[in-house]
Amino acid sequence: MPRPLRVAIVGAGPAGIYAADALMKSDVAADPGVSIDLFERMPAPFGLIRYGVAPDHPRIKGIVTALHQVLDKPQIRLFGNVDYPGDINLDDLRTFYDAVVFSTGASSDRAMDIPGIDLEGSYGAADFVSWFDGHPDVPRSWPLDAEKVAVLGVGNVALDVARMLAKTADELLPTDIPDNVYRGLAANKALEVHVFGRRGPAQAKFSPMELRELDHSPNIEVIVAPEDIDYDEGSITTRRSNKQADMVASTLENWAIRDVGTRPHKLFLHFFESPTEVLGEDGRVVGLRTERTELDGTGNVKGTGAFTEWDVQSVYRAVGYLSSELPKLPFDTDSGTVPHQGGRVIEGDEHLRSTYVTGWIKRGPVGLIGHTKGDANETVANLIEDFRADRLQLPAEPGEDAVTAFLTDSGVRYTTWDGWYRLDAAERALGAAEGRERIKIVPRQQMIDASEPVTEA
The missing domain is CATH 3.40.50.720 (NAD(P)-binding Rossmann-like Domain)
Known part of the structure; x- marks a missing residue:
């Protein structure tokens, strides 16, 4: 045989x-x-x-x-x-x-070639995601002392980063976040999160469901400026040919025309703002400079020569993995x-x-x-x-x-696969002790130990 x-x-x-x-x-x-x-x-x-x-x-x-x-x-x-x-x-x-x-x-962050991107307080999204997901090979703490934060990129990873920065730690307690992540987020000082995209609403790469989830938090006020809702012929073609793009644009339109509410954490979605420099002082991030862009008729954009400096103390780039x-x-x-x-x-x-x-x-x-x-x-x-x-x-x-x-x-x-069953049971037991479904084990050695059969003395 x-x-x-x-x-x-x-x-x-x-x-x-x-x-x-x-x-x-x-x-x-x-x-x-x-x-x-x-x-x-x-x-x-x-x-x-x-x-x-x-x-x-x-x-x-x-x-x-x-x-x-x-x-x-x-x-x-x-x-x-x-x-x-x-x-x-x-x-x-x-x-x-x-x-x-x-x-x-x-698992690595794609580089972004603008001045100041390597300043202290400037981070890659992948590193932050690894931290809040309890990756065993990254540091157990994360600096969350900025009250105003910029996120560069308009994809789902940018939304994840922005949402995790804007939510309270207690909102995330029902999830499987490890104890060190909960403690870190509980000390998070961010009150404003600004997400920047260089093109318009029709070109955003969000999925409709992930975008709408931003507005589900009782603590996050999602804000879109009316002047950021703009379309050219290329954008209209995109909306007609892509149902998801149309749904995203419609959601953003609805947010742009509503009154700003009173939820304590503000999450701004900015369009037609192209990051040109991360501003620093004494080696640390103190701001972000963007150039206003405008549509060129094809769905692409060109610079207008008008610049804005944003008061932020940290920057996260979410421009793709590598x-x-x-x-x-x-x-x-x-x-x-x-x-x-x-x-x-x-x-x-x-x-x-x-x-x-x-x-x-x-x-x-x-x-x-x-x-x-x-x-x-x-x-x-x-x-x-x-x-x-x-x-x-x-x-x-x-x-x-x-x-x-x-x-x-x-x-x-x-x-082994049998070991995963044992690790899974150990994480569920940790969660059950605190009324949660699971608490993720982070240290690699503890994961390995929990995966191995229990030996009798």
Whole structure:
């Protein structure tokens, strides 16, 4: 009887799990069968869902339920707390697997080239998100002493950052935020949050639901200036052809014509303001300078030469995420992606044999979580085509025990899917003690300890 197709997936976030699901749903799963190992550098699975989605988004975090069902399948194993390439590299993976799929996502902030962006008090959104999501590899505290804050960007990450800065800590207590995050947010001094976009309402990249959620907080007054509601022919075309863009614009219009209420924290959404400089004094942020822009007829904008200085004491840039280069793989530094054709990694003009990508490392950090399903389906279809055509590189040690022996012999203290069940139970127990659903465990060592079986003395 032929052995199962052995596939390694590096990254156990949504993209990697969707790839595993696509493999399980393929005809290969029946004949000759598949054996899938997911390698994740964090001790827990779920990637972006656990460490990149704001904690007050239970609907989005509900995607975990579907991902959980995939990882429950007996043909799939999880190796957590395993770093690529520190603990296992590409040559090692090729020793044990017929194919390797990289789904490592994007966790760094894209750079923004304006003067003053590196001043103290200027931050990347990704770093802030990692902090409030309890990422084990970032500092436990965050400076929240600014009363007026600027957020640069008009996408969903900018909304997450702005909302977390504007909400009270007690509003977030029902979520899974760790204790250190709750204490940090309780000391937050921000009373005004200003979100800046260089183009207009029709070009904003918010999703309608995320935008409307801003107005649900009893403590946040969302304010849009009437003069920021403007459209040209290109903007009207966008609204007619894109239902989501039209819904976003309509919401902003409604906010622009209402009276300003009395909720204590003000969240301003500014359009047609292009950041040109972060202003500093003694090395710290003391303001932001923007240039007023205007539509040019196509939906794009041009500068007007009119500048405004905004009184803010910290700045968060939310202008996009960027993937990190993966050793032994080609990398496009401009797009932050691995060159590929349909998920097949391309080096020069040739397919790097048995090597594939999916998710944000494949197409860049754009779109919603569900969009990675299409990436996974395309990549897996091409992987299976290569398998059927005998184009994969045969591994020297394809047995399932070979990789576990390798990690054990290397001294890697890896976590497993059973370990996730134990960690999950530990976090739920912490939450139950305080009348909450869950409290996230943050320190890496504590996560690993909670993932391991309890040994009797």
